[in-house]
Amino acid sequence: MAVYTEVTDEALIAYLKLYDIGELHSLKGIAGGVENSNYMLTTDQGNFILTLYEKRVNAKDLPFFLGLMEHLSEKGMSCPLPIKMKNGESLGLLANRPTAIISFLDGFEIKRPLPKHCFEVGKALAEMHLAGEGFALTRRNGLTLEDWRPLFEKSADRADEVQPGLRKFIETELDFLEANWPKSLPQGVIHADLFTDNVFFLRDELSGIIDFYFACNDLLAYDLVTCINAWCFEPDWAFNTTKALALVKGYESVRPLSEDEFRAIPVLSRGSALRFMLTRLYDWLNVPPGALVVPKNPAEYITKLKFHRGIERTELYGIEHH
Amino acid sequence: MAVYTEVTDEALIAYLKLYDIGELHSLKGIAGGVENSNYMLTTDQGNFILTLYEKRVNAKDLPFFLGLMEHLSEKGMSCPLPIKMKNGESLGLLANRPTAIISFLDGFEIKRPLPKHCFEVGKALAEMHLAGEGFALTRRNGLTLEDWRPLFEKSADRADEVQPGLRKFIETELDFLEANWPKSLPQGVIHADLFTDNVFFLRDELSGIIDFYFACNDLLAYDLVTCINAWCFEPDWAFNTTKALALVKGYESVRPLSEDEFRAIPVLSRGSALRFMLTRLYDWLNVPPGALVVPKNPAEYITKLKFHRGIERTELYGIEHH
Numbered sequence: 001m002a003v004y005t006e007v008t009d010e011a012l013i014a015y016l017k018l019y020d021i022g023e024l025h026s027l028k029g030i031a032g033g034v035e036n037s038n039y040m041l042t043t044d045q046g047n048f049i050l051t052l053y054e055k056r057v058n059a060k061d062l063p064f065f066l067g068l069m070e071h072l073s074e075k076g077m078s079c080p081l082p083i084k085m086k087n088g089e090s091l092g093l094l095a096n097r098p099t100a101i102i103s104f105l106d107g108f109e110i111k112r113p114l115p116k117h118c119f120e121v122g123k124a125l126a127e128m129h130l131a132g133e134g135f136a137l138t139r140r141n142g143l144t145l146e147d148w149r150p151l152f153e154k155s156a157d158r159a160d161e162v163q164p165g166l167r168k169f170i171e172t173e174l175d176f177l178e179a180n181w182p183k184s185l186p187q188g189v190i191h192a193d194l195f196t197d198n199v200f201f202l203r204d205e206l207s208g209i210i211d212f213y214f215a216c217n218d219l220l221a222y223d224l225v226t227c228i229n230a231w232c233f234e235p236d237w238a239f240n241t242t243k244a245l246a247l248v249k250g251y252e253s254v255r256p257l258s259e260d261e262f263r264a265i266p267v268l269s270r271g272s273a274l275r276f277m278l279t280r281l282y283d284w285l286n287v288p289p290g291a292l293v294v295p296k297n298p299a300e301y302i303t304k305l306k307f308h309r310g311i312e313r314t315e316l317y318g319i320e321h322h
Numbered sequence: 323m324a325v326y327t328e329v330t331d332e333a334l335i336a337y338l339k340l341y342d343i344g345e346l347h348s349l350k351g352i353a354g355g356v357e358n359s360n361y362m363l364t365t366d367q368g369n370f371i372l373t374l375y376e377k378r379v380n381a382k383d384l385p386f387f388l389g390l391m392e393h394l395s396e397k398g399m400s401c402p403l404p405i406k407m408k409n410g411e412s413l414g415l416l417a418n419r420p421t422a423i424i425s426f427l428d429g430f431e432i433k434r435p436l437p438k439h440c441f442e443v444g445k446a447l448a449e450m451h452l453a454g455e456g457f458a459l460t461r462r463n464g465l466t467l468e469d470w471r472p473l474f475e476k477s478a479d480r481a482d483e484v485q486p487g488l489r490k491f492i493e494t495e496l497d498f499l500e501a502n503w504p505k506s507l508p509q510g511v512i513h514a515d516l517f518t519d520n521v522f523f524l525r526d527e528l529s530g531i532i533d534f535y536f537a538c539n540d541l542l543a544y545d546l547v548t549c550i551n552a553w554c555f556e557p558d559w560a561f562n563t564t565k566a567l568a569l570v571k572g573y574e575s576v577r578p579l580s581e582d583e584f585r586a587i588p589v590l591s592r593g594s595a596l597r598f599m600l601t602r603l604y605d606w607l608n609v610p611p612g613a614l615v616v617p618k619n620p621a622e623y624i625t626k627l628k629f630h631r632g633i634e635r636t637e638l639y640g641i642e643h644h
Contacts, residue, residue, distance in 0.1 A: 008433050009523075025428040025524065028362055031351035040350055040362050042369065042428070106347040106364070111330050201331075202347065 005037045005052045005095050015094045018085045021045050047104035052097040059098050064139045065212050066090050075131035078208035107200025107207030115246035118231050120206040121199050122250025129220045132189030141216040143275050145181050149174050155281045177271050182264045190223035195230040221261040225269040237303040241318035252322040262321045269308040277301035327359045327374045327417050337416045340407045343367050369426035374419040381420050386461045387534050388412050397453035400530035429522025429529030437568035440553050442528040444572025451542050454511030463538040465597050467503050471496050477603045499593050504586045512545035517552040543583040547591040559625040563640035574644040584643045591630040599623035
């Protein structure tokens, strides 16, 4: 989240007249993030999030994202709910950008999660997977197996600038993943980006999940390993078995993994680590002039990928199956 | 305002125990600005601003800034009020930075002010000048006449990179200002940075003034011309007489200018334009690597300064004296 588009007071006041959420009291740009412009909006009815969707989000996907938040809320999940305009629409236009106002969710990011937080996030992820059933729209994952090689090719020539031998390392990994990617695991709606900054806690209880702008249809267990990669490594990038065990236990307390899913965890983990490494590698090598956001170093996910390459079967993580 | 220092949830929760403002509900970094790290803090008691003071602010000045906000609030001005800790202090330490929590002020920036807004800001500035009387602390203006030449010397060698002939232009201007700066005008506490982003409006009424981190003791009329420079030029940097007339009228509705102050407006305006041009010039030529904020172009204030150089006496602005 960041601010790429400035909103004038005149334009915003006119825009708010389309809604029934009261009168503008305050608007403050929210720092951080890389995709959209986000503002904290306060009216006499309370706090909201105003999001202007920038170029990196395909406008065609917005009905999926906003519809998913509505669907999950209806199913009882705690996630931001798009506020409907008087005409029933939830997607508008402000400062020439597709725009939505979404409910403000109490809670804050736990930057250094403990095993209890990992348990909670695993549980919430499984709840989301079940709640996603029956959602009418679908969206292809634009960053899945077949997308990785074309994405890599954009950075291949310069990969060794980041780490000597990285190009060869990624090519070998792509060959392995293309040959070994599981074909028949359960699919559904996945969050696809459930990092610590997208999960809120209040009094050590998970209060909500945010940022559904990578959500798509893909393997459910792939979503789980993305969480493991994001939540179960220490700041020095060392794997924490206790946290991974807690996260999987939390997940299975709601949705037990099939035997095939459980066995696929090492290969899925490698794939997910590669996916985040490849986007970070590209962003690292292609910082636009005047960029307001410092790109994330791809080295973190190179290290995580190397760790997973050493794991031959799931039990060696120290993870137990239900 | 921006975010330079990250705050962990553990540190913040511990810090909030020093206050009586309830339990942490949400924390979001505020984008924009250049001096400090600002967060929108929400507790079960409402919204607050959490400010971590960064290197550019001298910690020795903080009692002046926070004390001034308290003094002005007591005098009935609408400005942010530092929240006191249980021990009575308003300045704490968080993430190794001097830190304050201040009240959240409803209202928002008018990016394109109309004459009526200029009248209101002139009036509020004069009210602040009167309310500042009796404030016990003093702070020297670190960016006044005698500071400009040393500041310029840091950029002199490279000034012509920005605009051919700029070095000579500034040198001539400094000579003029040093010879003609008024010596005996009324002094007091000035805001010194009352740009549009530091004034909030609600329903076209001025709801408050924020950001006192340049406040100091200096000529009161110098504060007025800084406002004129910030509020009374159009987006194409053309002077708008109607707005300047409204701003001065608003000011004089509360605190009439002396004849000497009125006559000094052109020279003070040149000085104030030079002051902002010099800091912008320095920042423009010295962008730190990894900077999160795009520096402001000094060209705007070069143009404004050139305009003021063409004004021989105050009446030629179209401004009337009370």
